[in-house]
Amino acid sequence: MKPRRALALAGFAAMCAVVLSGCSVDTLIWGNDGAQVIQATENLIKDLASGGTSDLVCEDAEADLGTAKYWEGRSAGEPERFFADYWDEQVPLDPQWNINLEGLPEGATPGDKHPGDVFYRETDDGLCVIDVAWSTLIG
Secondary structure, eight states, X not given: OOHHHHHHHHHHHHHHHHHHHTOXXXXXXXXXXXXXXXXXXXHHHHHHHXXXXXXXXXXXXXXXXXXXXXXXXXXXEEEEEOOTTTOGGGGGGOOSEEEEEEOOOTTOOTTOEEEEEEEEEEETTEEEEEXXXXXXXXX
């Protein structure tokens, strides 16, 4: 079988599995917990890009959320279990998950700061945002 045909067939089979199982593509790729982090992040972005606040922010969080313009054009990236060796500043906040953000607001230029990663803590009520790490656009 030609490689392209095999790849197309594998993709079709995966999509059928998603449809038949009733789970999302995110659940299939990242598992249930990772899919929840992605969904929470999409909800956070929607809340903050609209100029509002978000119920997803932990009560004790002191995260810099910026303004709506920083969240416009962003989307959830890849969730991962928090790895303390990489994120020294977040260790005392006790996050269990972090996720990178993708996309940039329209008109972003080198030197602009933007939210780059969101950190979540697991609580009895679900996930809450404990911190946001900011990045600088390099050009």
